[in-house]
Amino acid sequence: MLRKLQTQATEMVLLAVIAAICLVLSLASDRFFTLVNLFDLLNASAVNIIFAVGLLVVLIAGGIDISFAVAASVVQYLTALALARIGGGGWASGLLIAGSIGILLGAFNAFLIHRFRIISIVVTIATFNIYFGLLMFFTRGVSIYDLPDWWTEKVILFERQMADGSWAELRLPVLVMALCVAATWALIRHTTTGRQLYAFGDNPEGARRFGISVAAMQFIAFGWLGLMAGIGGLVQAHYAQEVVPNALYGRELDVLAAVVLGGARLGGGRGSVLGCVLGVLLVAIVQNGLNLLGASPYAFRMIIGVIILVAITLSNAQVGKLLAPRREGRAAP
Amino acid sequence: MTSPFLVLPLRRPQQGLSADLAGPLAAFVLVMLVFSLATPRFLSSATFGSVAFQLPELGLLTLAMLLPILTGGLNLAITFTANIAGLTVAWVLHRNGGVDAGPAAFALGVVLALAAGAASGLVMGLVIAFSRAHPILVTLAMMIFLRGLGEFLTRGGDISGFPAFIRPLGHGSVLGVPVPLVVFLACAGLWHLLLSRTRLGFNIYMIGSNIAAARYSGVDTRKVIVLVYTLSGLMCSVAGIIMLARFNSVRVGHGEAYLLITVLACFLGGVDPFGGFGRAIPVVVALVVLQLLSSGLNLLGASQHLATAVWGMLLVAVMILRWLAGQAVARIERRRRR
Numbered sequence: 034m035l036r037k038l039q040t041q042a043t044e045m046v047l048l049a050v051i052a053a054i055c056l057v058l059s060l061a062s063d064r065f066f067t068l069v070n071l072f073d074l075l076n077a078s079a080v081n082i083i084f085a086v087g088l089l090v091v092l093i094a095g096g097i098d099i100s101f102a103v104a105a106s107v108v109q110y111l112t113a114l115a116l117a118r119i120g121g122g123g124w125a126s127g128l129l130i131a132g133s134i135g136i137l138l139g140a141f142n143a144f145l146i147h148r149f150r151i152i153s154i155v156v157t158i159a160t161f162n163i164y165f166g167l168l169m170f171f172t173r174g175v176s177i178y179d180l181p182d183w184w185t186e187k188v189i190l191f192e193r194q195m196a197d198g199s200w201a202e203l204r205l206p207v208l209v210m211a212l213c214v215a216a217t218w219a220l221i222r223h224t225t226t227g228r229q230l231y232a233f234g235d236n237p238e239g240a241r242r243f244g245i246s247v248a249a250m251q252f253i254a255f256g257w258l259g260l261m262a263g264i265g266g267l268v269q270a271h272y273a274q275e276v277v278p279n280a281l282y283g284r285e286l287d288v289l290a291a292v293v294l295g296g297a298r299l300g301g302g303r304g305s306v307l308g309c310v311l312g313v314l315l316v317a318i319v320q321n322g323l324n325l326l327g328a329s330p331y332a333f334r335m336i337i338g339v340i341i342l343v344a345i346t347l348s349n350a351q352v353g354k355l356l357a358p359r360r361e362g363r364a365a366p
Numbered sequence: 367m368t369s370p371f372l373v374l375p376l377r378r379p380q381q382g383l384s385a386d387l388a389g390p391l392a393a394f395v396l397v398m399l400v401f402s403l404a405t406p407r408f409l410s411s412a413t414f415g416s417v418a419f420q421l422p423e424l425g426l427l428t429l430a431m432l433l434p435i436l437t438g439g440l441n442l443a444i445t446f447t448a449n450i451a452g453l454t455v456a457w458v459l460h461r462n463g464g465v466d467a468g469p470a471a472f473a474l475g476v477v478l479a480l481a482a483g484a485a486s487g488l489v490m491g492l493v494i495a496f497s498r499a500h501p502i503l504v505t506l507a508m509m510i511f512l513r514g515l516g517e518f519l520t521r522g523g524d525i526s527g528f529p530a531f532i533r534p535l536g537h538g539s540v541l542g543v544p545v546p547l548v549v550f551l552a553c554a555g556l557w558h559l560l561l562s563r564t565r566l567g568f569n570i571y572m573i574g575s576n577i578a579a580a581r582y583s584g585v586d587t588r589k590v591i592v593l594v595y596t597l598s599g600l601m602c603s604v605a606g607i608i609m610l611a612r613f614n615s616v617r618v619g620h621g622e623a624y625l626l627i628t629v630l631a632c633f634l635g636g637v638d639p640f641g642g643f644g645r646a647i648p649v650v651v652a653l654v655v656l657q658l659l660s661s662g663l664n665l666l667g668a669s670q671h672l673a674t675a676v677w678g679m680l681l682v683a684v685m686i687l688r689w690l691a692g693q694a695v696a697r698i699e700r701r702r703r704r
Contacts, residue, residue: 149686335518338509
């Protein structure tokens with residue numbers, strides 16, 4: 034029991050912080066604690082959460098990936114082209130194509146990492162530049178607005194008219210997000226592969242000697258992130274109703290910050306789906322709250338930066354240790 | 367990041383004019399050969415002129431990235447630190463008459479800009495040294511903060527209108543050598559001396575190789591880490607000031623695309639991704655290679671985007687070559703042991 038509490042400490046702290054922020058915001062703004070706002074929040078965070086759970090798997094396996102967001106842009110473009118070739122398609126073929134291309138791009142990272150023993154940050158910084166450079170080169174930065182109807186049509190899962198006449202609507206991205214979160218949770222919590230990913234991330238050499246296939250781990254982790262990037266890309270284009278080649282550029286670092294805020298460790302072996310979702314939601318809620326409070330949009334990122342900085346400092350600093358007299362050689366930076 | 371065993375073949379001790387220079391030099395020769403054959407206009411003073419003027423911005427930022435990487439960290443806030451430093455100069459100049467501001471105002475601006483950059487680095491260094499947070503996270507948070515701060519202050523716009531005497535700093539030449547290049551070479555020389563001749567440099571390598579061992583041998587690891595990030599911030603300020611003079615304006619987001627390129631340049635220059643190994647000179651050679659590549663591709667009519675993709679491919683190619691070299695060395699040693 035104690036052990037369980039300890040391993041979930043980050044999630045509990047995050048929940049408490051989110052609850053506190055929600056409390057303050059609902060007191061400060063009467064528009065915060067409404068169904069409309071809640072659904073808006075979920076609709077807007079869906080894509081980031083899809084990316085986040087994918088990235089989580091790579092972080093657990095001890096890797097890092099910078100390239101997934103531009104990979105998602107590549108997927109969007111190629112999927113749009115492929116769908117035009119087959120004459121429109123539908124959600125099934127769209128997901129199949131986007132997912133396959135995503136997995137291929139992820140597997141390319143895994144191939145370089147595993148075959149040539151290059152560490153993941155070097156590989157993914159290289160592929161980040163390759164994917165983005167080639168995408169901008171071949172598309173000349175031109176967006177695609179002419180997408181098949183099924184792709185851009187708004188799909189509403191649940192709607193309700195509120196007392197003031199506004200509509201609260203839950204859209205398709207949220208369903209896709211829920212499925213991705215559930216699938217990732219099942220993968221890392223309820224399969225042997227999931228346990229192996231944790232073991233591999235925590236101690237790769239130990240895992241290898243134990244008989245876990247290093248290659249399989251790399252391909253599963255990066256393939257999973259590729260799949261999520263593909264699905265996320267498809268959903269983002271659906272949400273934005275257009276494909277813009279640099280729309281997702283820069284998203285990778287925002288998602289990375291949120292995932293690590295959720296307790297995943299750079300270096301592997303730790304992290305949970307719940308924490309990861311909460312990390313993304315925390316940032317989204319703060320942004321949403323600042324928006325409702327009428328803060329200047331230019332101040333958003335500044336405040337979010339401070340929050341992440343403080344959160345990271347507090348969650349890592351052992352405050353007691355800092356205050357207590359330094360013991361010989363113990364206090365590690 | 368990943369397991370240490372994955373890089374075992376790459377780790378080799380440094381020896382004089384060592385193997386770490388071989389990769390960048392080979393790439394240099396290759397790039398020169400390919401482009402001279404591809405287009406006769408490549409081997410001209412125009413090419414080298416454009417390289418000489420473009421190199422310093424990326425180069426100074428890369429120097430700022432180099433020290434943190436050598437300690438096993440990373441500084442993702444470099445580009446926005448440079449922007450904030452540029453903003454500081456712009457602010458002081460505008461406070462003192464804008465276009466009519468005197469050299470004294472500029473000097474004050476430079477001092478304040480250096481202080482701003484150092485302060486940003488200092489905060490990151492303190493957080494990294496005294497909490498156990500990973501440098502990627504701390505600097506990422508600082509990057510998000512500085513970007514927000516800059517956008518908040520400028521409302522996303524450009525700031526221009528600087529006195530004319532600043533122009534030579536970005537576009538002038540001294541004895542035929544562009545001023546920005548002079549500044550860059552001076553800074554690179556300084557970094558080389560710092561790393562190879564000072565105790566701080568030695569301690570940086572110690573920490574990058576094995577921080578626990580460094581601490582047990584009496585190195586004040588926290589002090590070194592704080593210093594490293596502060597110096598990194600200082601170098602960002604220099605880059606920011608040069609960028610201000612080059613563009614004759616400041617905009618938050620200028621040079622943003624350089625961020626991951628600086629990391630690429632460091633790795634291309636033979637710096638160990640885990641820290642502990644790497645020198646300034648090979649990194650400078652790698653920077654020259656990158657700029658020659660983009661100038662050459664430009665001459666052939668390709669865009670900067672294609673050049674970016676080729677930079678990425680070059681990094682992969684160099685890492686694969688290093689792996690092959692490591693394999694070959696291992697094979698020879700195994701044979702010798704038998």
